[in-house]
Amino acid sequence: MAELVDALDLGSSGIIRGGSNPFTRKRSIMLVYLETFGCQMNELDSELVKQQLKNNSYKFVEEDKSADIILVNTCSVRDLSEQKVLSRLGYFKLLKDMKPQLIIGIIGCMAERKKEILIAYPQIDLLVGPNRLYEISTLLKNIIGISKRTKQVSLFNIDRKDSSLELLERMDLERLQDIENRKQAYVRITRGCNKFCSYCVIPKTRGFEIHRNKDAILYEIKALVEAGVVEITLLGQTVNHYPEFHALLKDIHDRFPKLERLRFMTNYPRDISDDILDVMRNSSRICKYLHIPAQSGSNKILKLMNRGYTREHYLALIRKARSKMPDISIVGDMIVGFPGETQEDFEQSLSLIEEVQYQNLYIFKYSPRPDTVSFRKMIEDVSSKEKQIRHFKMLSLQQQISLKHLKNQLGKIVVILVEKALNAKLYMSARLIGRTEGNDVVIFQGSRDLIGKIVNIRIEYITSYILGGSFVSEFKNDHSYEDHKKTSQD
Ligand code: SF4
Numbered sequence: 001m002a003e004l005v006d007a008l009d010l011g012s013s014g015i016i017r018g019g020s021n022p023f024t025r026k027r028s029i030m031l032v033y034l035e036t037f038g039c040q041m042n043e044l045d046s047e048l049v050k051q052q053l054k055n056n057s058y059k060f061v062e063e064d065k066s067a068d069i070i071l072v073n074t075c076s077v078r079d080l081s082e083q084k085v086l087s088r089l090g091y092f093k094l095l096k097d098m099k100p101q102l103i104i105g106i107i108g109c110m111a112e113r114k115k116e117i118l119i120a121y122p123q124i125d126l127l128v129g130p131n132r133l134y135e136i137s138t139l140l141k142n143i144i145g146i147s148k149r150t151k152q153v154s155l156f157n158i159d160r161k162d163s164s165l166e167l168l169e170r171m172d173l174e175r176l177q178d179i180e181n182r183k184q185a186y187v188r189i190t191r192g193c194n195k196f197c198s199y200c201v202i203p204k205t206r207g208f209e210i211h212r213n214k215d216a217i218l219y220e221i222k223a224l225v226e227a228g229v230v231e232i233t234l235l236g237q238t239v240n241h242y243p244e245f246h247a248l249l250k251d252i253h254d255r256f257p258k259l260e261r262l263r264f265m266t267n268y269p270r271d272i273s274d275d276i277l278d279v280m281r282n283s284s285r286i287c288k289y290l291h292i293p294a295q296s297g298s299n300k301i302l303k304l305m306n307r308g309y310t311r312e313h314y315l316a317l318i319r320k321a322r323s324k325m326p327d328i329s330i331v332g333d334m335i336v337g338f339p340g341e342t343q344e345d346f347e348q349s350l351s352l353i354e355e356v357q358y359q360n361l362y363i364f365k366y367s368p369r370p371d372t373v374s375f376r377k378m379i380e381d382v383s384s385k386e387k388q389i390r391h392f393k394m395l396s397l398q399q400q401i402s403l404k405h406l407k408n409q410l411g412k413i414v415v416i417l418v419e420k421a422l423n424a425k426l427y428m429s430a431r432l433i434g435r436t437e438g439n440d441v442v443i444f445q446g447s448r449d450l451i452g453k454i455v456n457i458r459i460e461y462i463t464s465y466i467l468g469g470s471f472v473s474e475f476k477n478d479h480s481y482e483d484h485k486k487t488s489q490d
Helices: 002-008 040-055 079-098 109-113 130-143 164-177 214-226 245-255 274-282 299-304 311-324 343-356 373-377 384-409 481-487
Strands: 031-036 069-074 103-108 126-128 152-154 184-188 231-235 261-265 289-291 329-336 360-365 413-421 429-436 441-447 454-463 466-474
Touching: 031 040, 040 069, 040 103, 040 130, 040 164, 040 184, 040 231, 069 079, 069 109, 079 103, 079 109, 103 109, 103 130, 109 130, 126 130, 130 152, 130 164, 164 214, 184 214, 214 231, 214 245, 231 245, 245 261, 245 274, 274 311, 299 311, 299 343, 311 329, 311 343, 329 343, 329 384, 343 384, 360 384, 384 454, 413 441, 413 466, 441 454
Parallel strands: 031 069, 069 103, 103 126, 126 152, 184 231, 231 261, 289 329, 329 360, 441 466
Antiparallel strands: 413 429, 413 454, 429 441, 454 466
16 A cells, blocks of 8 residues: 555545646545456466455545446467457447546566557557566556656566566465355466467467466465365466376375365466376376367378377377377367368368367367467468358357257256356345356256355256256265266266
8 A cells, every 4th residue: 555655646535646747536545447368377367466456545436437446358379360460459449538547457478469559559659468467556656646657567488597486476376365155266387389380479478488486386375275266277389298297297196185166277288197187087186187279180280280299199189088088078279261271181180070079179270370380371261151161160160069969968967066146136035156077057946055065966957058956965075076977977
């Protein structure tokens, strides 16, 4: 608070003293609206930014119109996501025209990637890349209360020797100051990526792969579990490339018996070892769930993508995972319309999907990103119309497969973690929503007391790719994976 008061030049009343400051702010607390685009890594970054600002006495609001500061945490993986941010910037400019003291900040990957363009936007006051997020409160302090603002910019691709790594680490741990009342949490174990897939900007925006110290990860998880968190998802762009990842998984599983569910994403196919699959197989509270993007079913396209594996290798891996854990949920990503993708290549992607029988699949149309090899060196020879057609065909195929999977659940008792209530807090009984360990979404009617608990639900119907059912009992995870399988099959 003291920091903010200094920055605002406030008297003890909390009202800005006259003089050079053009604002007539009547409160001492700055209100922040934070909007997040992109993946789970961005969600986690936003949570950490929130915590950092809360620690400095900022308050968060749900509405952009009531904010003093608007922050947008951005994603550069696809052009569409960047376009959405640019269009939001047009709207935020209108807000700023009405309220000139409004501070607008662009943070995350797009700030890093599009710095030259964004810096010219008059409405932007702050640009901060993903590896400099720990500086936000200091940079805001440089802006708040200054009548003639200068843009605050902090962008940097991290390297291992840089002391900023320590500051980033501190930001991850700062969240531990406010972790009451939560049941689920993301924990980052790796930053950046070294794989250099030919279409991907992440190594450029987030920098080289850097693994967090194992002790820091365990310390963070211990605090989260002691605060009541029952599900943790370990995050990394290639999470399974963490050194001795199987040992880390086993360690977390064995040390924290109160942790009901342990997940991890996203996996890089080439780095899934037998050790990892065995630890998953033998640890009852590690979710039998693998998010493992193939991106294409054609060896020619996989090579052009620089993915580092073949269709055969990928399929062998899926077979191996299923032989060890027959009911494992496999979730994937696919790109359609990559440069050079012929109809035959596309058909190979479809046949891979048929063979894998993904429980869920994220399908993307190829989006050329400047600064990538595919953008610089390959000709974009699949028209947007053709991409649209392929996207539709692939989606239709996956919908059939997903529906088949959901129909197979009818009549079974599944185990879910209850996440929240869908309706307003009028009665104790509510429409509750949760997820199975394979990430199927399940709704049922039940008492709000069940939120945060693991429960058994009998599946009775399917609606819009969501399972619906009724409450059976609370689940006690005190048996092995084999036992668990038996009880969940009714
Ligand atoms: S593995 Fe490839 S697609 Fe994934 S973040 Fe790294 S470079 Fe990007």
